[in-house]
Amino acid sequence: MWQLRPLTLELQAGLGAPLGAVGLAVDYATSTGFSLNAGIGLGATTVSPQAALGCRLRILLTRGTAVGAEGGVSVGGYADEFDCQGASCPPDWRWTPAVFGNAGLMLETRTPTSWSFRWSFGASAILNVVNGECRRCDSSDEPSAWTTTVLYTAIAVGRTFAL
Secondary structure (H helix, E strand, C coil): CCCCCCEEEEEEEEECCCCCCEEEEEEEEEECCEEEEEEEEECCCCCCEEEEEEEEEEEECCCCEEEEEEEEEEEEEEEECCCCCCCCCCCEEEEEEEEEEEEEEEEEEECCCCEEEEEEEEEEEECCHHHCEEECCCCCCCCCHHHHEEEEEEEEEEEEECC
16 A cells, blocks of 8 residues: 555644644655655644654554554744743743654554555654743753653544555
8 A cells, every 4th residue: 555655645633743733744655664754734832833854664464554653853832831820830941943853653554545544642852952941940940851751642644646
């Protein structure tokens, strides 16, 4: 299925996902077990553009179903902010932009009628932590791993094409 129709145009939706809350991507399978992808989306925490580049490694379970791993980088605005009015509010952080390294696992299927479906989950970590801006911080505050690491899940629906 991947070699017959190696190009996929897909719509993605996710929580904490590399393309944000919603995005469009292009995936090109160089072989059955490997593909490259790129996309743009809209980040949820800052409602700003996000872009991602990545790759996927697949292990076929059946002719049209595979499990695998994915990884890449994404760039976009990110905020870990609290709506808090008071003296004891915690620090909140913002990156404009944040550069993330992403890694996850996936389950993917392709149909004989040219459709592609994928579910993935993983984690993204901010690579440019030092560029964070903090509101309500003093000189000793640093972003925690809970602030700079984001768990994600995403679904993708795509249409596959022969070249």
